[in-house]
Amino acid sequence: MIDLRALREDPDRLRASQRARGEDDAVIDTVLELDERRRSALTSFEQLRAEQKSAGKLVSKAQGEERQALLDRAKELSQQVKEAEAEAGRLEDELNGAVKRVPNLIEDGAPHGGEQDFALIETVGTPREFDFEPKDHLELGELLGAIDMERGAKVSGARFYYLTGVGALLQYALLNLAMEQAVEAGFIPMYPPVLVKPEAMDGTGFLGAHAEEVYRLREEDLYLVGTAEVPLAAYHMNEILAELPKRYVAWSSCFRREAGSYGKDTRGIIRVHQFDKVEMFSYCHPDEAHAEHLRLLGWEKEMLAKVELPYRVIDVAAGDLGSSAARKYDCEAWVPTQGTYREVTSTSNCTEFQARRLAVRFRNEESGKNEPVATLNGTLATTRWIVAILENHQQADGSVRVPKALQKFLGREVLEPIR
Numbered sequence: 526m527i528d529l530r531a532l533r534e535d536p537d538r539l540r541a542s543q544r545a546r547g548e549d550d551a552v553i554d555t556v557l558e559l560d561e562r563r564r565s566a567l568t569s570f571e572q573l574r575a576e577q578k579s580a581g582k583l584v585s586k587a588q589g590e591e592r593q594a595l596l597d598r599a600k601e602l603s604q605q606v607k608e609a610e611a612e613a614g615r616l617e618d619e620l621n622g623a624v625k626r627v628p629n630l631i632e633d634g635a636p637h638g639g640e641q642d643f644a645l646i647e648t649v650g651t652p653r654e655f656d657f658e659p660k661d662h663l664e665l666g667e668l669l670g671a672i673d674m675e676r677g678a679k680v681s682g683a684r685f686y687y688l689t690g691v692g693a694l695l696q697y698a699l700l701n702l703a704m705e706q707a708v709e710a711g712f713i714p715m716y717p718p719v720l721v722k723p724e725a726m727d728g729t730g731f732l733g734a735h736a737e738e739v740y741r742l743r744e745e746d747l748y749l750v751g752t753a754e755v756p757l758a759a760y761h762m763n764e765i766l767a768e769l770p771k772r773y774v775a776w777s778s779c780f781r782r783e784a785g786s787y788g789k790d791t792r793g794i795i796r797v798h799q800f801d802k803v804e805m806f807s808y809c810h811p812d813e814a815h816a817e818h819l820r821l822l823g824w825e826k827e828m829l830a831k832v833e834l835p836y837r838v839i840d841v842a843a844g845d846l847g848s849s850a851a852r853k854y855d856c857e858a859w860v861p862t863q864g865t866y867r868e869v870t871s872t873s874n875c876t877e878f879q880a881r882r883l884a885v886r887f888r889n890e891e892s893g894k895n896e897p898v899a900t901l902n903g904t905l906a907t908t909r910w911i912v913a914i915l916e917n918h919q920q921a922d923g924s925v926r927v928p929k930a931l932q933k934f935l936g937r938e939v940l941e942p943i944r
Contacts, residue, residue, distance in 0.1 A: 526881040527627050529560060542630045545637040545843040556623050563616035570609035577602040628848035629878040635843050635852045642842035650835030652859045657921040661862040662912040663793035666692060668923040670943040672794060684783060684798045691940045695911055696801060698934030700776055703803035703828055703906035707774035710824060712805060715775040717756035720747040725759035728883040730849035738782045749780040754902040757806035762883045765895055769887055770809035770817065777802060800908035807901045808885065811877055814899035818874040821903035822854050825870040828905055831930035834913050835859040837866050849875045858913035869910050872903030
């Protein structure tokens with residue numbers, strides 16, 4: 526949720542942010558108008574209530590016709606107070622609804638534009654030159670007995686799959702490596718619930734424009750999370766944190782409907798309905814948010830180096846940010862058979878946006894007030910990494926070399942074909 530006080534003080538900055546995202550900046554005027562009307566209604570309510578209290582005191586001292594007149598006025602004021610309170614409450618609800626529809630203020634320096642307007646920060650490693658025709662991850666996965674799409678579809682439908690044999694072991698190895706790295710860096714490991722209440726999903730900003738991608742259990746009024754960011758952000762909901770930063774890392778299954786993506790990446794496990802992910806999450810002082818964001822990116826890069834993948838880092842354009850993010854960096858690994866880079870990690874600085882909605886605060890010693898913290902998230906490993914690992918480390922006979930950092934978990938240096 527945006528800061529209403531900041532909006533009043535500098536509405537042009539919010540308007541510019543909306544335009545950078547490619548969204549209508551008229552919503553800012555709508556919010557300002559509702560805010561003014563709500564404050565005016567609240568003032569009227571408070572004035573009428575004060576007059577009502579004053580009239581009540583006078584009644585006890587009056588007599589005769591004066592007393593009756595005061596009683597009539599008190600009755601009239603009582604009705605006016607109820608109506609004024611109801612109007613102030615109605616405008617409060619309308620204002621809150623409008624404010625929730627305004628995405629986060631983008632960070633200074635974030636690129637403007639849409640999906641293709643990202644800024645390239647760096648390219649790490651050189652895509653491999655093959656002296657044979659490389660196979661894609663699904664063909665390799667089938668040769669290795671690692672991926673079974675056919676039975677996944679039979680049991681659960683399109684975009685579901687089984688990781689079998691070395692495929693399952695590879696995922697466990699990858700995510701264990703990520704958890705190990707995070708714990709060594711000081712993150713507190715978590716195993717979170719993947720079903721959450723509406724206030725947790727809404728508080729993190731996932732029930733807005735992307736609500737159609739979320740699985741909902743209507744009878745229980747619970748949502749399946751698409752990322753552990755949701756239960757980690759809600760972990761300290763309605764709390765005041767005594768110490769910052771607080772860093773957590775969670776391994777969880779994630780679920781996404783992938784609504785509107787039919788026809789895209791239907792082959793293999795690039796875009797699926799269920800996957801596992803290790804997610805970093807940080808609560809920090811707002812003044813530290815930018816530096817913390819770069820730290821999360823650094824940990825993602827460290828993990829990519831361990832699995833020996835060529836990749837690039839991009840600064841995502843404002844129009845491609847989620848509503849909660851003020852800035853986002855993606856790491857994209859090279860996928861040889863597609864001849865392009867594909868996203869494998871993402872880290873977002875959500876500033877105080879989520880914390881306002883979830884009421885996560887800290888005691889600011891300078892102001893003496895309880896103020897919203899900043900929240901940040903970052904992917905450390907996910908099922909999609911298997912795509913890049915298989916394709917980049919494949920050998921001519923269909924075997925796949927295991928990156929050294931994963932060998933201790935897999936207990937082997939090479940994944941051999943079984944067929």
